[in-house]
Amino acid sequence: MEVTAIKDFEARLARFPRLGLARLPTPLEPLERLTQALGGPRLWVKREDMTGNGFGGNKLRKLDVLLQEALRQGADTLVSGGVVQSNSQRQVAAAAAKLGLDCHLAVYHGRLSPPTPEYERSGNALLNRLFGATLHDVPWTGDRNAAIEALCAELQAQGRRPYLVPYGASNALGAVAYAATALEIAVQAGELGFHPAAIVHCSGSAATQAGLVVGARACLPQTRIVGIDIDAEPERVRADVLRYAEGAAELLQTPFSEADVEVVAGHAGPAYGVPHEATIEAIKLAGRLEALVLDPVYSGKGLAGLIALVRAGRWRRDDDVVFLHTGGSPALFAYQSALDI
């Protein structure tokens, strides 16, 4: 059943061409020392931090499909946005540099107070400038896309041909792009001789989880997708996962069930972008035991959630669980003084 299901899903995904900016498939590797330290289950990591261009990350996989559409439409400018240390907008800036497009970013201030002195200039903020993006400082109002849309309209009025990449590169098409990750894991895990009980990852603007849920239903029906809320808004994250998953399932013409959506609350720390003790512990463990570079906003909180679930006995020792490393490593440098190392 699996080979036929995989071939069928592959054919559905092929209807949504990729640009080829992302280096795929990303590796799936064992985490032997972390597994040993936690006492099981057997942990693996899917290296979505290694998608390539401009330090990579999970958004590049979505952009690979979205930007194919942008070029088809004849866009000359990419427009997006995010908070100062957004990995999403940094990946948009990197893609624009590679494609020779202009890039304008709405940089939101005020969603969180700068947690370190280096927050405003280092990490992703530095890379946005390095990649040549034009940055527009705007206040955070709670509406993730309003300032991006306004910027897009402004550029259009100036005669540009802008393409809008939504906050977090999340929409139904982004979820379609991400569904390919589940297929990759199915193939790689099959070659490695295991079947994942779960794939655990951090969830924010939600298309990553939406894609995984739709892809797993097709290629890994026994695998639970577990999203760790890092926005401290689990109900909003869940609603967005549902919305994008429904949209992606419709585009791909595949089944999808609401029961497949699990968003775990309680690991976001005090607020979005503010690391807590469990995040710092997870970042240090991953670095010391596996040379994995996690960040304090996303992947560090994702691993903190996974560790808490392991300690609570969610899986058996002989289960296999995949941690999806969604990237974000550059943000670590913007939080250097919060790490106390």
Ligand SMILES: Cc1ncc(COP(=O)(O)O)c(C=O)c1O
């Ligand atoms: C490093 C990293 N991991 C995870 C996520 C969450 O992915 P999504 O927004 O698709 O839920 C993001 C999104 O901003 C991110 O930058």
